[in-house]
Amino acid sequence: EVQLVESGGGLLQPGGSVRLACAASGFTFSSYAMKWVRQTPGRGLEWLAYISGSSNIINYGDSVKGRFTISRDNAKNALYLQMNSLTDEDTAVYYCARDLFDLWGQGTLVTVSS
Amino acid sequence: QAGLTQPPSVSKGLRQTATLTCTGDSNNVANQGAGWLQQHQGRPPKLLSYRNTNRPSGISERFSASRSGNTASLTITGLQPEDEADYFCSAWDMRLSTWVFGGGTKLTVL
Numbered sequence: 001e002v003q004l005v006e007s008g009g010g011l012l013q014p015g016g017s018v019r020l021a022c023a024a025s026g027f028t029f030s031s032y033a034m035k036w037v038r039q040t041p042g043r044g045l046e047w048l049a050y051i052s053g054s055s056n057i058i059n060y061g062d063s064v065k066g067r068f069t070i071s072r073d074n075a076k077n078a079l080y081l082q083m084n085s086l087t088d089e090d091t092a093v094y095y096c097a098r099d100l101f102d103l104w105g106q107g108t109l110v111t112v113s114s
Numbered sequence: 115q116a117g118l119t120q121p122p123s124v125s126k127g128l129r130q131t132a133t134l135t136c137t138g139d140s141n142n143v144a145n146q147g148a149g150w151l152q153q154h155q156g157r158p159p160k161l162l163s164y165r166n167t168n169r170p171s172g173i174s175e176r177f178s179a180s181r182s183g184n185t186a187s188l189t190i191t192g193l194q195p196e197d198e199a200d201y202f203c204s205a206w207d208m209r210l211s212t213w214v215f216g217g218g219t220k221l222t223v224l
Contacts, residue, residue, distance in 0.1 A: 035213070044117075045151075045159070045202055047213035061212050095158055101149060101204060102170055104158040 002026035009108030022079040022096030030074035038092035120216035136203030148186035
């Protein structure tokens with residue numbers, strides 16, 4: 001089955017860090033660029049980061065540049081998002097998505113609160 | 115960050131046609147194309163169209179997308195109860211070098 005499954009979310013303290021993971025299956029992972037997107041009730045959908053299939057092209061949205069790092073391990077069919085210096089504004093459901101937004105994971109909830 | 119503009123809500127009757135709009139500018143929709151996503155409550159988004167008019171395999175022909183200038187449109191014909199959902203548009207913004215989304219339109223099927 002073609003799918004993406006995120007993990008790693010939870011309740012985190014302000015200033016803390018977490019690494020989200022996205023496990024891909026059912027397709028040739030290394031052939032696809034991948035993205036991270038988050039969603040909040042108030043701010044809707046927000047694109048966070050992009051990584052090409054070979055990791056040679058990476059870019060970030062302004063709100064996370066310098067705090068978040070996207071990476072991938074094609075041998076493990078895995079995508080990652082390292083999130084540092086968390087604030088309450090990072091509270092959201094985090095999705096990984098395939099390049100054209102044609103495949104999404106179920107999302108993982110990150111809550112930043114003291 | 116700047117986003118795309120969508121009406122917050124649209125209501126239409128069963129079996130009617132709904133047209134949802136998404137307005138951007140020359141930096142995104144007009145020159146980079148737009149895509150549409152459907153999201154049911156508690157579920158992840160699902161791609162309905164990309165690059166203005168392309169429909170992924172498995173998406174009903176009742177969903178058709180188009181673009182005219184700065185505005186992208188999604189037309190849903192023969193509305194069914196399962197079409198009741200939130201619909202988001204998306205586009206690459208070449209000035210901001212970021213993907214931007216609309217705020218979403220909640221479609222109610224009466």
